Amino acid sequence: MTSPRINTDSLHDWLATPTGQYLLRWEQGQFDRAVADVFGFHALQLGLSEFDALAANRMPHRWLGCDRLPVGASLGRDVFLTQYEALPFSDASLDLLVLPHTLELSFDPHATLREVARVLVPEGRVVIAGFNPTSLWGVQKSCGKGPPDVGDYIGHWRLRDWLRLLNFEVQDNHFGCYRPAVRSERWLQRLAWLDSAGSRSWPIFGGVYMVSAIKRVRGMRLMGPAWKTSPARAAKAVTTATKGME
Template structure:
């Protein structure tokens, strides 16, 4: 996928997310992202793409940025866009971010491997990455395959949907260990809100009986660094006070100066 096709597909995704099916996906992803990011500690977090979803809404990190991969992207109710850049060249210092969220970025990127390499570079050791994507092994994925013959595409046509096993293989090559994975949105590929509501029971049944066939998935991974390991509190002799344990995700080297790895002011220079 070249850069022009990538931008066209992102625009198509922006429009699709405003449809009833898009609202259905956004509601599930927002709920799961709120649950995941609330328990990730650190100082600096970055969301790349899909401003229709506030992926860092529940994060308690002091520095949070929303970045887009193309200019003039606006969404009602979304946070202001802090900066715009090519996801294959992230303008942050190496090992400077505690959390990066990629909601539907890889499947519409011209070079998804390069995007992951850049994310691995900017994450601190034990930093975390969350990826959202459409699941090709689902009713929606099947509808997308048949649309190649019928021309009636349900999801954005230009997207290259990546299976979760394939994502895990890519992450493994970068020493990114997968800690959690989630699937959701089990309703068939319906276009209207009444029909999606009619199949709401499939969300409960699917999570129990066919959990790996949800229309969307979410992968949470941690950057592992060879030669490093977490060390627990050193317990002293009986009667002595044990030291206070600090979450490992918080214990990283702060940059010189104040807080952000590459502040917005410095990016403007």
């Protein structure tokens, strides 16, 4: 049984609106750029089945984990139902996770982020998209006229603090979607000039942000070639164990 979510249906409905499609276009481009050169074997998109955030990534094993079955899709090896706070993967088994608004839709965003840290390999990467509370969209949401109420928006600096506590190092961040959340496609196009003006004049006030971070493990170091060890050290038996995918 999955954990309760916060107004998940309202977000999925809003994403079908002109402003929702505007958001998805921006985020698709940002995810494509962020994951294209991330290498490894196992990648997971957690939530938001409306688009493929891993489309530009070339890892051989890519999954979509959802809290509900995507409309028009059937369960298969690439799509599965899961709790965001309890992922069905072994410790240090994934190379890349992408979270498109997953923390906002999670019943416990702290627990979700801890799960991300648990399943990522050392030097693994996480890419997170979220609504920006210090933006025009944040003001509209507080008035009930903007994006749907999906619980508390998690601020960019607040998220960075959470990541730092879990030994992540933020590598990159971007803000986007400076147009107001309007219902008309015509007005949305008329206000297109705000994207260039906003990114140039008030960059941190975009409606959404994207953060990319790497999991660091303190004290981890690479071992040298075996023939360079001393005779006494080479005589000692050393075994290692690697957890595979469950």
